[in-house]
Amino acid sequence: MERSLPAATPSASAAPADAVGGSRIGFENVSVTYGSLTVLQSLTLTVNPGEIVALIGPSGSGKTTALRAVAGFVRPSSGRIMIGDRDVTNLAPYDRKIGMVVQNYALFPHMRVEENVAFGLRAHGASEAVVRARVPECLAMVGMGAYAKRYPRELSGGQQQRIAIARALANKPQVLLLDEPLSALDAQIRRSMLDELAKLHRDLPALTVLYVTHDQTEALTLANHIGIMRDGRLKAFGGAQSLFRNPPNRFAAEFLGRANLLPVNDLQPAGEGRVSVRFGATVLKARNHHRLAKGSDCLLCVRPHDFKLGSSRPDANRLSGVVRSVQWQGDVHNVVVEVAGECIRLSSAPMREPPEPGASLDVHFDPADVTVVPEDGADG
Template sequence: MELRGVSVHYGRTCALSEVDLTVGRGETLALLGPSGSGKSTALKAIAGFVRPSAGRVLLDGADITDLPPSRRGLGVVVQNYALFPHLRVADNVAFGLRARRLPRAEVRERVRETLELVGMAGYARRYPRELSGGQQQRVAIARALAIRPPVLLLDEPLSALDAALREDMVAELLRLRAELPDTTLIHVTHDQGEALALADRIAVMRDAKLVEAGPSGRLYHRPSREFTASFLGAANLIPVELVRHDGDDLVTVRLGGRELPAGPVTGVPGGAVALGVRPHRLGVHAPGRELFPATLKGVQWRGSGFRLDLDLELTSGSCPVRAEVATVDGLPGVGQRVGVSIPDGCPVVPLG
């Protein structure tokens, strides 16, 4: 699947701006971004639900930009599942097959196969109203898979589920991906955890534009854009001075009058740069000589640990940062000074 310079406009509103993106056969791509970033619009352009204002959509090298959704042969699962309430599960799954006028025996066999694939073989005679949210989602996926599409499009299919069920369905989607190695999955989500768990590659979107795309591990550990570092993994972006390049994508930076080894750094940063430090990698202690001074502004208990909001003291002022720690025993109270430790080797990203 390929997007070449695809833009979508609604009147004067730009919903998608000149997106170039390629997804390989059998690959899982997550379109990740906040609300209004253009990720669902990109999916709709692929599915044929919206007509690009510019650019082309290709499938296996063939231009499908002008084809209606029914002739693209793609599987689509939308947020509310869109099951037909008056049809039983088996008939919902069979709907696309009957529209293609397949023989009855083949329809029955494919319905049976796909319901078994998603673990819903025992629910064929039920109506959607008799199913839980997670079961309805499985039926929606089965209906999309029954036509044996080369590409399965998932538009935030887990957003309506509670947290525990969402974790179960992530595991289910991982199992399905292993069962269907030749099917390309394009998954729209605003949840970074889902994206990291499911996707081979992630395309980060913001303000109708593609910010950065690449393998999930590289974007998490080596982001090359400020927004990617902050949105994917919620990194603290701490302004630093680039002192020198040390080879192998490693650099030395200066923070608060002290030098730190850092990297990797993607390319040669120009202008202002920041150290991207994940909250769980920040250490917070009582004030100490070898630590960076900060003021503790807030404490939130999160069950498995604590989230701390701090103002890190810099030469030019202060920088708000967030830390995740297992315990606050031994720490001064809110409003008091603490000491912060920053590990070596954090990635460096350009600001702006």
């Protein structure tokens, strides 16, 4: 059975963590198995103190398992979990100095908001004076000061989730684990909660956060670093912007943001840190961030918004094709163009006179905006 969440909040009496790196989360070759099924494979990953790392990946890729291993609800079959310089692999959840929030709020329905927030404090023996001071403080942090007397059923989903966050912060954890905290909320509330989470982290800059999500926008908005999981393995890890700009493989390119991955070949040096590649009969230039070898067959990653319409600078890459579809989505036009047998997708600012399907279209893109990416290996 799932243990109730407040058990994961830290002990007020726990020994203070080390001054240096006290809240760093470290996975060291962590594997988790259920029977004969390995659901986490030798995960090695560091979340530095004060940093937000987002773990993203498809359903079943092991994100929650990784998070639960840090919380202490899942015991690794091998490897170590470190918090700061402490090996917590065999510590009870209680002793880990961690706050945790999950998707579906998990508030105690029979307790008022203030009792929910106080629960973890009381469980760890905090005095009434401490509870009286800390509960309003935590509610204020999430903008819910006026709701102390309500029951969870009297709150909206977004409000309940704010209370869950307040409860997770009550014991002043150094590490906050968030498992899809916004996924039960509708799109508009999700966006405002995202802003609030970003603000919360600005207010608590020392808090180290591991954030599990399906949603790449959440990851890109909040995280300093992003890990992309697939089938229990970490397929990519890097700074949010760098991973978006220079995905190390097809899976990372497609999972984090939309990408056109053009099959290209005959990679050759082209001076000024650029390489040239052949796409059908056209030679294109790109960055070679991953230092792929001369002669390689690979993929050219072009984000939809990197394609521009119309006249181009002389040094831009140019492609000509036939428009297959045009879709207006309010603030963008999405256009599919067939070029050399491949369908490429481009996003442009809304056009007054968008091209018609069947029309010829010239597009260009800057070599500085694109990189070549290796095709995934066998375990891709």
